Amino acid sequence: MTAWACAAVACAFLAGCRSNPTPDSMRWTHEEMQTVPYGNFLFVEFRNRATAGGELIAIGDDSIWVRGVNAQTKEQNLFRIRIAEVLTARLARYTAHDEILYVWGFVGTLSSLTHGYFLVLSAPVWAGTTVGIAEIRNRAAIADYPDLPLEAFRPYARFPQGIPEGVSVAQILGLPEVQVQANPPPTP
Numbered sequence: 668m669t670a671w672a673c674a675a676v677a678c679a680f681l682a683g684c685r686s687n688p689t690p691d692s693m694r695w696t697h698e699e700m701q702t703v704p705y706g707n708f709l710f711v712e713f714r715n716r717a718t719a720g721g722e723l724i725a726i727g728d729d730s731i732w733v734r735g736v737n738a739q740t741k742e743q744n745l746f747r748i749r750i751a752e753v754l755t756a757r758l759a760r761y762t763a764h765d766e767i768l769y770v771w772g773f774v775g776t777l778s779s780l781t782h783g784y785f786l787v788l789s790a791p792v793w794a795g796t797t798v799g800i801a802e803i804r805n806r807a808a809i810a811d812y813p814d815l816p817l818e819a820f821r822p823y824a825r826f827p828q829g830i831p832e833g834v835s836v837a838q839i840l841g842l843p844e845v846q847v848q849a850n851p852p853p854t855p
Contacts, residue, residue: 700761706825709733711748712755719746723758724839725826726817731756732830734839743840756812758820768804772797
């Protein structure tokens with residue numbers, strides 16, 4: 668009976684998991700988000716089923732700006748994505764570090780060995796509660812469009828109110844500014 672209950676809890680956990688496409692270098696806790704000057708990671712699926720992902724720079728009335736890597740050139744680019752072309756989007760708001768939760772759940776499940784015959788009740792309760800709470804925390808950390816409007820993603824952009832005037836693409840990408848002369852001097 669206990670093996671069956673553990674298998675049921677494991678299947679429920681695996682079936683309910685939401686994937687988080689955020690690279691490790693862009694996973695921040697609540698505390699880190701207060702000091703990190705970058706936008707959160709946004710993963711977009713287009714209506715034609717193509718995908719893209721990168722740092723959320725800004726959200727306008729009809730477009731989303733994302734800093735990402737061009738698949739062909741492997742260079743950083745600023746992409747303007749028309750909202751009308753977006754099928755789904757997933758934003759990782761923060762990273763729910765659940766390590767301590769899993770430790771307590773594991774210790775609690777082990778402690779049920781001392782419950783004698785009631786082990787068949789207490790072990791699945793401990794395991795199920797641990798998995799359920801962890802799943803709730805992980806779901807809260809991820810925002811999905813169209814479940815939420817894109818307007819709800821704005822606070823997680825580098826520029827929540829839009830890209831300010833005077834900020835260049837080079838500044839957003841962290842590249843040196845290139846000076847362009849309107850009328851270069853004639854060559855001798």
